[in-house]
Amino acid sequence: MIKVDLHSHSTISDGLMTPSELVRHAASQGVQVLALTDHDDVAGIDEARAAAVDSAITLIAGTEISVTWRNRTLHILGLRIDPQHPALQQGLARIRESRFGRAEGIASELEKIGIQGSLEGARQFASEGIIGRTHFARFLIANGHAKDMKTVFKRYLIKGKPGYVPHLWASLEEALSWILAAGGQPVIAHPGRYDLGRTLLDDLFNEFKLLGGVGIEVVSGSHHPEQYGQFADLAHKHGLLSSRGSDYHGPGHSYMSMGRLPDLPSQCQPVWHDWKEVRALAA
Secondary structure (H helix, E strand, O other), rough: OEEOOOOEEEOOOOOOOOOHHHHHHHOOOOOOOEOOEEEOOOOOHHHHHHHHHHOOOEEEEEEEEEEEEOEEEEEEEEEEOOOOOHHHHHHHHHHHHHHHHHHHHHHHHHHHOOOOOOOHHHHHHHOOOOOOOHHHHHHHHHOOOOOOOHHHHHHHOOOOOOOOOOOOOHHHHHHHHHHOOOOOOEOOOOHHHHHOOHHHOOOOOOHHHHHOEEEEEEEEEHHHHHHHHHHHHHHHHHHOOEEEEEOOOOOOOOOOOOOOOOOOOOOEEEEEOOOHHHHHOOO
């Protein structure tokens, strides 16, 4: 079975490894097909492609777009995109610009509870410029406010907690239009993380497919094993393809290590089923 991992992050967004380091690490773990899907950015794709050639790994150009849907934040993966497409570039640039305003808001909220210097602290962990909640989390852990990523998010950075700042991202329609314009395939990332009931999940999947979405992440580093079958069934019900990805951010900052993803459930049609890159490996 070919080892496919279609969700990973580098220092371009909130990962701990540079794009080339990430590719080399994936290859060392036996991954054969890797998608680099940095948050709202594609700046690492060229570096990753060059490293993939040297590492004998197939690199899939991707991104993970932040979306607001019914007052909830969702993430949509764009796989096999043209990272230079103007519509995609312009849309991602708009989101990145808005991230700085949110970062200032998070720092202001943390200051209200006596945590000083969090914006500059987060910047120290954001080596490539984008500042996200993960960078604030690393600052808070480093300064003794929490012991690990899971704890720091629960204590400070999720809805209802002192460091949470609501934000309006791209709409679902916008995100899918950018991905499709760039020749890519839209996939809903880790749907189990969104705390949606069955009715809202059905609504999301129906709207997503109507707008041109093609798949959902069934096997994810953010999913519990019992959720694999649940989302495999939902993918089949809605006529959507299935994807898998570790959502790897780096050692100690990921729910699952690269190369350890289980296979998709047997009823799934993989999103890569007709990709020439994967077919060549299987030949």
